[in-house]
Amino acid sequence: RRRRRRSGAGSELTPQEVAVLRRVLGVAEDVSEPAISLPAFLDRFPAHLRPLVQPLFFRLSREPESRFSRWRRNASILGGATSTSPSGTTQGSIIAQMEGDEEPCAPLQHLVAGLSVFIRGGVSWPVLLEAWVGEDGSDPCAGARAEAAAELAATLCFWCAHPSLCPGPGVPGGVTPSAAASVLAGWEPDPLEAVLSALCRSPDNRSPSSDGAGSSAEVTERLMATVPFLPLSVGPRLSQALFDAAPSPDCHGPQSRILDRGLAFLLRGIGKSLWSSGPWDLLYSDWRDGRSFSAFLQGVLHYKGLAVVVLRAAGDNGEILGAVSDLWEESGASFGGTSECQLFSLWPTLRTFRSTGKSKHFAYLNSQSKRAPRGVGFGGERGAYRLWIPADLNVCEVLQSDAAFASGPLLRHSSSCSISRLEVWGISGPAALAAQPHRVRTGSAA
8 A cells, every 4th residue: 555655655746846837827826726817828838739739628627536437528629619517507617616607627636636636647549539529328428429539539649750741721719619530620631631530430341330338448449459559649748738847859750751750650550669769771672672571681680779661562552561570580490489479450441450369379480491481471370371471572471360360351341452552660769770781771771
């Protein structure tokens, strides 16, 4: 019990941080029960973030003991209208008793406790989505609202991860007062539109259902299963706005001919190592190094770390898929790698296939043994890989399932595709790159 209390105390804001918060929000020192107004909170953020952080103000301002309990928000807040509780009172009245046209206010102590959770503990999808949809399972529209909230929350994550960017001039104030689907109307189509399309589309391309709490939970589970690390971009942005912290650098986007900034952002969100990585190094690309297995090997062999294989399928659909692997040595006729390996389908729908723990057939790389297939593969068995790129690098073959990785389609309607583009990106930094003495590193950083 004593150990838990120490851990909780360490997660609280320091007196110095609270002092900075009071200063930037204009709270006088001689006020006995200080409160923060919604406009003062929103003024700390650029215009395009204000409609997206407004729900966080109410979420942060709740009583600490009920911070993770049931809390409903009316769906009209997604359209910018005044939010009401089931009893007909405004959400503002839940936060602070007000009269007339006074702005919503929150007790400073509640805001401090909420920010401690967001900044020290890190933001997760359940906590973030609750700002829009609450936890009430009785609402028959909860599923549809959760899908809309997922778009808004993903938008918030994207802008928080790219503080130097802002929407195009078509939306000067942020959110349009209409359905959530039009929230991004007029905003930069690339890369944000690609993020929302890949992330919020259901894997089987059905329209989101509205069967209540079950579908709401499914939305949360889908986000946690595919991109659990995207919400971690929110805490640093709050620190910058409310505690005068140094601005975080933009999420690094590789100079890729497959990944735009948005798809690279999504790809980073699927794993801890990807999310925490710095600039990626281009180990191999067919457009730079040529379409040959010898060039591929020259780029990837002896890389000491995780690297991402990403390919775009030829054709109108241009599906994007690939693998994360830590095996970059010749494995002959054997498999290697660790459970950090995983497979993914990135576009048009994001899916991730992590280790099941049932098999150690994670990765395979062979160019020397003539008694085994030559190429690079992941999962499956020798000669029947879950994802296989033969030595000519022209075709990719996939299976629906194997023992090493979770089941599911890497390609939507086919078991193979012609490769239009192929790239391998090292994500483990300069030390991993330095382990390749044979490589000529020209223009590799991105």
